[in-house]
Amino acid sequence: MKQIIEWLKRLPVIWKLMISVTLLFLILFATYNFAQYMVLKYWMLNQEQDTLHVMMSQVQDYLEDLPVKGESLQSAETNAYLKNILADNQMIRLLDKDGREQMLATNEFNPLWIKPLPSTIDSLEDVRYGEDHILIYRAPVVINKETGTIEIATNLETFDHFNTTLLWVMVIGFLLAVCMSAISGWAIARQFLRPVKMLALTIQNVKQNGLQERVEHIENGDExxxxxxxxxxxxxxxxxxxxxxxxxxxxxxxxxxxxxxxxxxxxxxxxxxxxxxxxxxxxxxxxxxxxxxxxxxxxxxxxxxxxxxSSVIAHSMEPIEIELFMTQQLQRMENVYPQFTFRMNIESKGRRVRIHPLHLEQLLFIFIENAVKYSGGHHEIDIHCYEEKSTLYLSIQDYGIGIPASEIPHVFDRFYRVDRARSREIEGTGLGLAIAQNLIQHYDGEIALTSVEDEGTCVVLSFPTMPL
Incomplete structure (x- = not known):
């Protein structure tokens, strides 16, 4: 058993799926066929038994009325009646109380197959004589105040033949169903694993050819x-x-x-x-x-x-009251750059944002430092803070040399500096905006930048606000 389990484990997934589907159909179809066969078999057997009960009632009534009619057991009328109600492969026999045969009527049935047996109660017996399957019904009867026994027997040859035929039909159907389930299981498994094979092939191609490989588009719409x-x-x-x-x-x-x-x-x-x-x-x-x-x-x-x-912020986020924080930062900027005039307008009083203070301070320093560096001869910087639709906006506007329109899409690239010849005398590494962009993304924020040459640059930071 362990060897079989180990063998199954080593099989490819497509074979495992096919075997699983086949076994499932096999169990379901076998259960259904067995139940159907047993139901039909016992239903037909009950029909044969009911037929014998009806015949027994008719024979009992007829024989018990014979003294009144004045007929004998050996009369032509009695034999004709019994012959008339007999079907193929049946027998009717009358026994006295000692088991001696008093009357016999058969239709393609050998009475030697059944041993005469008197009975005082109704009984139904299912016996076999060689290859023949016989159903015997015995019941007591009173004729001319004499007690006897009526035996009605029927050979279930037709019943057995039908059951055998039905069994073979179900077996053949079962085998066909197993084959069809194996084929359908293979087809389903192959279709199911096609995207997986494509994915595995693409991964192999990635190892050999590089990261440009992709899985072909699959329009199944499934997982x-x-x-x-x-x-x-x-x-x-x-x-x-x-x-x-x-x-x-x-x-x-x-x-x-x-x-x-x-x-x-x-x-x-x-x-x-x-x-x-x-x-x-x-x-x-x-x-x-x-x-x-x-x-x-x-x-x-x-x-x-x-x-x-880094995808993990080392510092925990803290709620910051923006008005107090910006006021403190403005004082620091005025001390660091005394030759500049900072004009600040805060409309969102009492609003808070969830960000670590050091990170917000770093963002402000990056953009204010850039505003100072590229201010040219204009030493005014406007800072505006306002709120719209649960979003806090923080804009920093300078009136310096500005950025050419063709350069704006690249200013957030690492080491990128606008017109290196113009900024050769201005210290910098070209990393500040790249740092700011990556930092603000961790707080679900955004950066918008607009600029006009020789007129200035405006940077707008946006953060989701916290409820009061």
Missing amino acids: LSQLAGLFNELMDQLEVSFRQQKQFVDDASHELRTPITILEGHLHLLDRWGKNDPIILEESLQAALQEARRLKGLIQGLLSLSQAE
């Missing part, structure tokens, strides 16, 4: 079709993620190579001529310090971006 769709969506996300990762590595390598090359150049310069030349020494040290600060900023930006892209 397997949904699974194929989800797999394709997952592969799309993975392909985008790997492409972004490759781009990130390329950009990070490029950005890190520049300060490292500059540092290496100045160190070689110091090693050759700067040891005894104060001017070269001072110039190289300042350049090295500047590039070290740039490296530090890049590394911090990469760490912040990695944390922002």
Whole structure:
């Protein structure tokens, strides 16, 4: 039994499904056929028994009336009557109280098959004589005040032949049903597993050919079709993620190579001529310090971006009362950038958002720092906070150099800086907006950016608000 179980476990899924379907149909059809056969068999047997009961009643009534009619048991009329009610393969026999035969009428039935047996009660007996199946009905009768026994026997040859034929028909039907269930089980299993095979083939192709492979569209509309769709969506996300990762590595390598090359150049310069030349020494040290600060900023930006892209926020979210928080941040910004004028208008007084204070502070710092960097000669920055339809909007408007329309779709890409020639003198890593976008997505927020060259840029942050 264990070997059979182990063999079944090693079978392909399509064979397991086919065997399961076949066994299910086999059990259901066998149960139905057996029940149907038994019901028909006993119903037909009861019909034969009822026929014998009717015949017995007729014979009893006729024989008990003989003395009144003046007829004898051996009269032609009596023999004609008994012959008339006999069917094929039947016998009627009258016995006295000692079991001696008094009268006999047969129709293709051998009376030697049945031993005469007197009876004082009604009895029904099912016996076999060789290959013959015989049903015997015995009942007492009183004729001329003499007690006797009437025996009526019928050969159930037709009944048995019908049962045998019915059994063979059911067996053949059962075998045909098993074959059909096996074929249908195979077809159903094959159709059911077709999406799974396509999925497995696609995964194998992904291993060999790369992430561009996809499962062909399946229009079944069932769960397997949904699974194929989800797999394709997952592969799309993975392909985008790997492409972004490759781009990130390329950009990070490029950005890190520049300060490292500059540092290496100045160190070689110091090693050759700067040891005894104060001017070269001072110039190289300042350049090295500047590039070290740039490296530090890049590394911090990469760490912040990695944390922002993590699917798990390390800090717990807290409800923030936006008016108090923005007032505190405005004071800090005025201290950090005293040459700038910050105009703040808060309409959503008393409203709260669920976000960690450090993350909201980081978002504000990124956009206000960009507004300061690219303000040009305009030192005014407007901050507006308002609410619409359970959403809190926080806009930051500057009046600086702005962003060209063709550049706006790319400003959230990593290491992307608008017109590198124009921003060469402006410090930055090109990671701030990418960090902000990844960070705000964890709080179900959005960023909208509009800009006009030489007129300024407006950034709008939106967050779902909390009920008061």
